[in-house]
Amino acid sequence: MNANFLDIGLSYAIDTPIFTLGPKGTSSEFASVHFCNWMKKYYSNSDHEINLKQTYEEARDNLTGQNGLLIVANAYSRINDFYMDPRLSLLATFVLDTPPYGLAVANNHLLKEKFNIASHPAPIPLIEELLPQHLEVEQVIQMPSTSAAAKAVASGDVDMALTTEIAARINKLTFISKCRPIHMLWSVFGTVKNYN
Structure with missing residues (x-):
């Protein structure tokens, strides 16, 4: 880098x-x-x-x-x-x-069409770019960091997080989208x- x-x-x-x-x-x-x-x-x-x-x-x-x-x-x-x-x-x-950002879910999460997505406010515009076409955002829940967003998914508070590869790995999440750095x-x- x-x-x-x-x-x-x-x-x-x-x-x-x-x-x-x-x-x-x-x-x-x-x-x-x-x-x-x-x-x-x-x-x-x-x-x-x-x-x-x-x-x-x-x-x-x-x-x-x-x-x-x-x-x-x-x-x-x-x-x-x-x-x-x-x-x-x-x-x-x-x-x-x-680090690369992507949309991540808990490993045991059942996929559905509409998701609540947790994210820090700054990268929220990436959600539209990264969201797979068959999925729809029900609500974006703002978090103090993308790591906090990943933790919220791991604890079951939200369905999905816009987060970094590092935070996803720490919280044992799986990406369902492509990833890219900023x-x-x-x-x-x-x-x-x-x-x-």
Whole structure:
């Protein structure tokens, strides 16, 4: 996978924790791991612990009290809140494809024509593209992450999830659609008090 980085001030961010959207299996976690590997390559003494939170806002709130980084997908509908937050400073951006997304069901799920689909709000437009022709969406249930959507299917709360291959594997789901990645821009923020 190829990622293009714009490093605005990462030399100040060596050996700091990273906060991003969880739980395990999110595209944000995937991007954060990639970011950590990039940092180790270009800043040899760089080491980062990744902290997964239920929302990007919770991740930001955990960051602002300490020295650290916040990684947010630019597809997030409220990304502007982070750019406008006077406590944050943009330190880097990078382009990285997400893990492949697809529509997944529990292995023992009986197929029916109409489904409730759980998804994070950002990739909802993919549902129409990925949905097999013989199926129909009854309701889209918004979740805080695509990993949370996969968990909802595994627990039987919803019929299907738009989720990543990673989250589907963690939750033992089966894809019923083709899968594809999303070419994504990611923003890396630090706290103003530490980086200005």
